[in-house]
Amino acid sequence: MDRWPSKWMDLPIGGVINIPGTSTWVKTGTWRSHRPVVDLDKCIKCLMCWVSCPDNSIIRLDDDYVDVDYTYCKGCGICANVCPTKAIDMIEEGGR
């Protein structure tokens, strides 16, 4: 099942949520006012941004470089702050 039943009769009894991880349907990326942009030339693959991101928005690629998933990123800026080489910049959304 990839979506919640539309009729109340089909809901699970007792307020149980029987599908794991349904919060991925909520796109929290709309909260963002600043967006992180990674400069891969400066990335040293330390993965500090990946473990520190509260929204799992840093994608760890196969070679341990990182990318950003803008669907859920709330734009908190932790990744830019923890980066030891300052490879991540926070850019304002909606033009410069």
Added chain:
Amino acid sequence: MARQIRRLSEIPREELFVSGHGLCAGCGIPPMVKIALKAVDGPKVVVNATGCLEVATTLYPHTAWRVPWVHNAFENAAATASGIEAALKALRRKKNWKNYKIIVFGGDGGTFDIGLQSLSGALERGHKFIYVCYDNEAYMNTGIQRSGATPVGAATTTSPAGSVIPGKPENKKNLMDIVLAHRIPYAATINAAYPVDMWNKFAKASDYLEKGIGPIFFHYYSPCPVGWRMDSSLSIEISRLAVQTRLWLLYEVDHGKIKINVMVRKPKPIEEYLKLQGRFRHLLQPENSHIVERLKRYIENNWNRLLKLAELDSIY
């Protein structure tokens, strides 16, 4: 056997705590939850006391958890975990069930204040579970009211800084000492700025549970940008500063033997930590310097006490 790591690249990619939850931007809780769920290997059950984490991750019909999860009131998280542990023990004996590991997450309100008696009871009875207290130093979920974990001088909505009182007048409760008074086999403090250390502590706890050693307690320093009135990007930096100013002592107690994990030889001045947070801004005024002095004395006493205790073979 859970794996001890030396580099962050050894942490597996698969997430058991997924995106889309409603926690604030810059919240300090998810980095710990992500590591906890990955480092404790095998099947697990999560018990969650009421608090930010519980409320924000399970906005019906959405859940950010990919593990079995049960909701609790503030006061009975440890009691529920005790019941689950006893039930699973019976099912293992009668129906050959697998060995499930139980992780409890409680906030500082649900651990320091409201849930303390159920936690104390569960620790005394020796149930085999991991209890993690994420300490954001006030009741953040209900609107920043003071708790037993709020440090001296911090402004909250129920201890506002003004001309009569300079923030909360009382010191923070030392929860680790209360927990260690139960003589539990393993307890540790953890911090998001030291993820490798945090992973290794959870992995060790996981091994202990596998061998039937418990209960295990973790005290996590959880920055809260909203309640501490600071920029959301500073969460991890403030965690590191808390350790480097000796305000947050990073240590573990393994069967009574204390090991200091981060030895801070040259502490940074506490003002560096205070000036980043709006809740402490009034302390930098000259008329409130006695509070800063008090805080410095408190930090120094705590550090010296820990050094002395660490020299002992066992504190139990």
